[in-house]
Amino acid sequence: DSGVTQTPKHLITATGQRVTLRCSPRSGDLSVYWYQQSLDQGLQFLIQYYNGEERAKGNILERFSAQQFPDLHSELNLSSLELGDSALYFCASSVVLAGEQYFGPGTRLTVT
Amino acid sequence: AQSVTQLDSQVPVFEEAPVELRCNYSSSVSVYLFWYVQYPNQGLQLLLKYLSGSTLVKGINGFEAEFNKSQTSFHLRKPSVHISDTAEYFCAVSREGSYIPTFGRGTSLIVHP
Numbered sequence: 001d002s003g004v005t006q007t008p009k010h011l012i013t014a015t016g017q018r019v020t021l022r023c024s025p026r027s028g029d030l031s032v033y034w035y036q037q038s039l040d041q042g043l044q045f046l047i048q049y050y051n052g053e054e055r056a057k058g059n060i061l062e063r064f065s066a067q068q069f070p071d072l073h074s075e076l077n078l079s080s081l082e083l084g085d086s087a088l089y090f091c092a093s094s095v096v097l098a099g100e101q102y103f104g105p106g107t108r109l110t111v112t
Numbered sequence: 113a114q115s116v117t118q119l120d121s122q123v124p125v126f127e128e129a130p131v132e133l134r135c136n137y138s139s140s141v142s143v144y145l146f147w148y149v150q151y152p153n154q155g156l157q158l159l160l161k162y163l164s165g166s167t168l169v170k171g172i173n174g175f176e177a178e179f180n181k182s183q184t185s186f187h188l189r190k191p192s193v194h195i196s197d198t199a200e201y202f203c204a205v206s207r208e209g210s211y212i213p214t215f216g217r218g219t220s221l222i223v224h225p
Contacts, residue, residue: 002155033212042216042218043156043202043215044215045213048212090155090156092155092156098209098212100158100211101158101211103157104155105153105154106154
């Protein structure tokens with residue numbers, strides 16, 4: 001158990017809908033990262049937040065957005081969902097801005 | 113930008129045999145290198161990392177990797193595998209100073225009894 005929690009574990013929704021994935025980092029970790037893992041694209045970095053501020057952006061679509069709240073938990077919002085958004089979404093956290101990341105168990109999103 | 117190539121998508125081995133999972137990278141700048149393991153239905157766990165210094169890096173669960181700058185490789189090895197090592201293994205690279213990795217496509221290690 002890494003100490004990073006993600007909810008929900010599974011999510012099934014329809015095309016065009018909007019969902020929110022939640023991540024709680026390890027106690028004391030200030031940095032949160034989001035990743036997408038799909039069969040087509042492999043494992044890709046989406047976005048990083050550090051102490052509430054966006055610090056790095058990867059291959060994140062404009063339909064996706066994220067935020068980190070004062071209590072350091074983070075949410076990833078996915079809107080106008082398409083079939084191709086079906087994937088595992090991982091959250092990771094680290095103590096510092098650049099440091100070893102601890103991954104959560106993931107949220108499996110299925111878009112039908 | 114950096115990229116990673118994991119040369120084998122699947123590596124089957126018998127229990128107690130040695131194994132090597134291959135990883136090559138490309139980058140125009142100095143890099144950090146990582147190996148992660150993903151057990152079924154779980155998130156990724158860091159096995160080992162190379163930041164600087166000794167090119168032979170030892171990690172958890174008896175794994176080690178060697179950084180070879182001239183061959184731009186970072187192959188993962190274990191002298192004797194167990195059934196419990198069956199998992200997906202990801203090689204990753206980041207630019208020096210960053211821990212945000214670019215991942216390879218993964219190698220599925222399948223250990224047979």
